[in-house]
Amino acid sequence: MMKCYEMFELKLNGDEPEGSWAEVDLKATFECGDEKRTVKGFYDGDGVYKIRFLPQKTGIYHWKAEGIVQAEGQEECTASKKSHGMVKAVGTHFEYEDGTKYLPFGTTIYAFAHQSENIIEQTMESLSKAPFNKIRHCIFPKHYDYNHNDPKLYPFEKDEEGKWDVHRPCLSYWTHFEDIVTRLGEMGIETDMILFHAYDRWGFAFLSMEECKVYLEYVVRRLAAYPYIWWSMANEYDIMFNHTIEDWYEFERIITEEDPYHHLLSNHNCMKLYDFSRPAVTHCCVQTIAMYKAGEWQKRYQKPVVYDECCYEGDLQHEWGNISGFEMVNRFWSACAMGAYVTHGETFLDENDVLWWAKGGKLKGESPKRIAFLKEILYDLPSYLTPWDEPIWEDFSNATEEKKDGDQEDPFFHLMNSLEGENLEIIQMKSAQFCGCCGDDVFLKYYARQCARVSSIHLPKDKDKKYRIEIIDVWNMTREILIQEASGTTELKLPGKEGIAVLATRI
Amino acid sequence: MMKCYEMFELKLNGDEPEGSWAEVDLKATFECGDEKRTVKGFYDGDGVYKIRFLPQKTGIYHWKAEGIVQAEGQEECTASKKSHGMVKAVGTHFEYEDGTKYLPFGTTIYAFAHQSENIIEQTMESLSKAPFNKIRHCIFPKHYDYNHNDPKLYPFEKDEEGKWDVHRPCLSYWTHFEDIVTRLGEMGIETDMILFHAYDRWGFAFLSMEECKVYLEYVVRRLAAYPYIWWSMANEYDIMFNHTIEDWYEFERIITEEDPYHHLLSNHNCMKLYDFSRPAVTHCCVQTIAMYKAGEWQKRYQKPVVYDECCYEGDLQHEWGNISGFEMVNRFWSACAMGAYVTHGETFLDENDVLWWAKGGKLKGESPKRIAFLKEILYDLPSYLTPWDEPIWEDFSNATEEKKDGDQEDPFFHLMNSLEGENLEIIQMKSAQFCGCCGDDVFLKYYARQCARVSSIHLPKDKDKKYRIEIIDVWNMTREILIQEASGTTELKLPGKEGIAVLATRI
CATH class of the missing domain: 2.60.40.3950 (Immunoglobulin-like)
Known part of the structure; x- marks a missing residue:
């Protein structure tokens, strides 16, 4: 049964691939009216090949699979009762494909997929009561303070020399990961899927470019048909020192070319913002506490701005992980009032080292219920907020009556507009x-x-x-x-x- | 009686000046051992000329006055029991001439001298219980919100056409102003004397350059011999749109040439920091809330850094006048911890429009007693604080053991050091x-x-x-x-x- 905006999956039987299990020779075309899309399939073990497709309209789809297995058929695609389609960037905001309002209120659980079943269930339970509708989480496991547990499964199998073999995806890992993505999706939570990151002790941060390409292409084969995923090229791309900026452009190109649906795509910084003016980048994903820049960046890039890290509510030793609940709420309101978006995270010390920001578990902070309050207010608005330059200078209209074209002529404006560098940044912060x-x-x-x-x-x-x-x-x-x-x-x-x-x- | 570090005044009788009462032809030399200084005198009415001198060592001073009146004499200068001399900048801190520690804990009372006797007395009473040892206040009266009262006296008399005549100083105004400066000085409070500002309805902000020069020279004649004054060329120099930057350099030159003692000198910005690298500028006087820059500016300019405006504790409509008591205290600690200094101000709405920041009166805020607590802690330290780059990277020494010369080689440092513009400013703020x-x-x-x-x-x-x-x-x-x-x-x-x-x- 094919439903518009829901993932459709073909299962075809065939022989086990002889070479790479990642780059299998299998694709299918799906045709409906004047729409025709080609998608790649993948091998899912036990002689089963899968081809996944995300239909974006209703009608009869003819499909034809070619390559290591062949098949053909048709399927009626009817309207979905539960999915609004992918989230898309429209101007400086987001909306679902069917036009339904979507305001990202994200949270952060980097190593969500790499925890015990018990913790995952606890996290799902917490999320069912929380306001969050997007989660930043990683495909690769995470190594860092409070994160020393090994996951049960890894994305790849190892070769005979004990090296990760990107051509042999660990199928049970991917099934497990997809299960999480699906469960989240059905709760209305988008997966902001982090493809690379530097916090690693296993070697996933040090794949060669060739291996990265195989991995990326495989991710797209398996996951692109899920409506509720976003591509986040990295968490803190700029501290993956084995990659040049050109590598990131190359990853951007691969994802854009392979993904037939063009899911949202961005790249998350540690210290150096990614270049959001690049055409393939759909939105600004920023790590910073400069909430006052929300309006400026919307104007500069004409894309939505998401503060995907602005420090976490908690009590760690690190400045990025010990802001108060009030300050977290304050940062949400500051950016959201200008029509930008903010992602939550929580880092309270825990005797079992289960910190929400990496593992999930239970929420302990004071901000989530206030974020829910804000979310309700913003969803109730008749449309999307955009930055408002309140015309406060009208108060001075008596003083400058003769200068009708105030912004051009007034020496005060002239001074403001002449500022640069340090002076500009610090006055922006002060007069936000x-x-x-x-x-x-x-x-x-x-x-x-x-x-x-x-x-x-x-x-x-x-x-x-x-x-x-x-x-x-x-x-x-x-x-x-x-x-x-x-x-x-x-x-x-x-x-x-x-x-x-x-x-x-x-x- | 002449005391070292105290103002010494000669009174000489003569005829009323025929031309300018500001630029009278009168100077005196003071000689003691190999020290010889020439100072200018001024006419103070009723046939009395005054010459003021600030001795900076003990011994016998021979003096000789020449010009419209002549006189000669000598005076023994003995050690002062109450004055430590002028405050001087030494490296990135301040100290009195005799080496005594001085840490500026300033406050702001712009129109102190222009209030009623009653309010002035109330202010003196408040100051006697407050921690402040420097006050930013103006020679010229102030026109702004909550400041609509006319002062009883103005610095100049008017000419026959009703125009301010800089050649006819209003002697009773100056006596009144000096009385305030002296009373403050005897309470251990430095006057950070604001020579120009834009908040004006009387015309003092629109003197010609020629008039400005006469005024400045006169101020120096009268006031330079007071040990407890600083020259603050302006409050918000950059919004005095009738003056170019070269005008400010000219004011700087006049003051520096006329003032034989070289009192502290700086210039206060609205939006564009003054160029503190200029040799005549003794310290950085900044209006900003970027407390995290305190260390950087000390290193850049090798001069003390004073946050002479970082918003005021209060509840006004303006963002510069409505921070909480906690936030004021937070800003003090943030900058002071790095060895910089902060100036307080208070702007609580008042039914009689007596707001501390402009008029004085009573302190209502919660920050002054916490500032007193901080002041006590810092005065108790064995010396002056300087910025400390805590060697936190040692924590990572295991990870980067092979790279002994961490700052040079480590890609993380390389990345940090490569940041510029927006990226640099916002990461500085976050990781302060x-x-x-x-x-x-x-x-x-x-x-x-x-x-x-x-x-x-x-x-x-x-x-x-x-x-x-x-x-x-x-x-x-x-x-x-x-x-x-x-x-x-x-x-x-x-x-x-x-x-x-x-x-x-x-x-």
Whole structure:
């Protein structure tokens, strides 16, 4: 049974491959109306070959498999009742293929697939109650502090010399990994699949380019037909010192060429942001705490911005793993208010070394329920937030009345626009405004750590456009109506504490 | 009676000046041993001319006045019982001329001199109980939000056309201003004297260059002999759009040439840092919240770094005036831990518009007593803190054992050192370490908003060097001994909350 936006799988019997089990000679075309796609199959053991396909429309699909096994047939593809299709980047936001709203509220469980059954089940249970709809996790196991356990299975078998053989995928590993991806997908959670990373003691970080290519192509054969996966080329690509930047461009090319559906694709940095202007890169995946850059990067790249690491709530020795719950929530609101997205992670010391950020288990932090509160608010908005340059300079209009073309002529603007380097970066940080809007329908201002007791919001002056103004306490998770009906520049009385947002909704 | 490091004043009678009352023809030489200085005098009304001199050594001074009045005499200069002399920059710190320690803990009262007697007295009373030993305040009155009152006196008289006449200083204004400077000085508080600023409705911000020169020269005649003044060329020089950068260099030149004592001199920015590498600039005066730059700027300029504005504790609508008390304390500790300095300011809404930052009055915030706590700790240290690059990479020595010359060869360091622009700034912010040391005697680590429950400190490995380690809670103002005797890399158990510092003192 073929369902639109759901993975369809053909199983064909044949002889065991003679050479590589990764690069088997098998592909199939799927045709429906004027759509025709060719996908590669893979060998899944016990004489079974599989070809997976992700149909993106309803109708009759004719398919034809060629290579080591041949077959042909047709299948009616009907509408899915559960899948909205892949998540796609549209402008600076994401949405499902069928147009349904998708706002990524991710979390981080790097070595999810490499834990015991017990922990995996506990993690699934935790996720069922958590707000997260995307998980950054790795194909390769992870070696790092608090991560010294060996996984039961690895992605490859070893050859006679004890070296990983990329031509002999460990089939039970992949089945296990797919099971996790599927279970997450059915919970509405996207897998942001990390293809490479440096935290390794087994050798997966040191595959040759030739081996990397075999591996990547195999991953695409097996996994590209799942609707709920994203390609994350690496966790911290820039500290995989055996790879040059050209290697990453090559990986980008392979994935883009092999993946017929063009799943979301990006690359995660340690210190040096990847070049998000590259055409194959669908969104900006950034590790940084510079939440104030969210608007600038959206404008620069015209792509969605996801803070896929902005430190973790926890109490580790490392500065990246010991921010407070409040600060995590503050970072979420800061970026999300501008229409960017943030990924959660948690690193509380644990007597059994089960830290959520790598292994999953139980959530201990104070941020997830506040992230859920934010998620609900943003999903309730009529559309997607985009950065809002609140016209605060109107306040000075009397002073500069003669200079109608303020941005061009005003020496203050001239000074601001002339800043560069250090001066520019530090003033951006200081004067950050975390504001977003949905056209003229909604305006959101987040005050972050500002403790204003008075403020104002510059709503459209058009008298027909009236707004209800609410005050949101992001930590205590309260919403209160401050003004029932407002328009134009409106004075606000605020509580004078950190973590306050103001939401103006058109009535 | 002449006292070393105290202002000495000669009063000479003569006729009222015929032309300019600012540029009177009067100077005096003071000679003592091989020291000879020439200073200019000024007319102070009622037929009295004054010549002020700041002796910097003990002994017999011969003096000779020439010009509109002539006189000659000698005076024995004896040691002062109360003055330590001017504050000077020495390397990246400050000290009094006699070598006494001086750590600036400033506050901000821009229009101090322009308030009613009542408020001025209240401010003096507040200061007598506060930790502040430097005040940023202005010669010219201030026009801005919450600052609409006219002062009783202005620095100049007006001419017949109603224009300010820089050649006719308003003598009672200057006497009033000097009275404030003197009272502060006797309380141990330096006046960081702001010579120009843009917040003006009277025209003082729009003097011609010729008028500026007359004004500056007059200020130096009157005030340079006070030991407790610093020259701050401007508050936010870069938004005085009628002045070019060359004008500022010219002001710098005038002050430097006229001031025989070379008081501390710097210039305060709005958005564009002044060029602190200029020889006449004695220290870096920065407005920014980038506390993590404290170490970098000390190294770059080899001068003390003073964060003379890093937002104010308060609840205004402006982002520069509504940080929490905790955040103010956090910024103090962050920069001070690296041996830099921070200036306080307070902007709580007030029903009478008496906001400390501009007018003084009463302190309402929560930060001053915590700043006092920090001040006491830093004054107790055996010397001055300098930035400490804690050798944390030793932890990785096993991994990189073969690369002894780690900083040169290690690809991780290579990557870090290759960063520039945006990448560099945002990684600096994220990975900021707020650490300082007094040679091998004291090591201080401030964890800022990190909530570490475990950490370590990399003390010298030398077994002879033993340290007592204390945990400091910067908000609750507690110090507790964590380890009585430690050396080398030492594990620490911390409370897992924000605002924690660790102080290791050699025993």
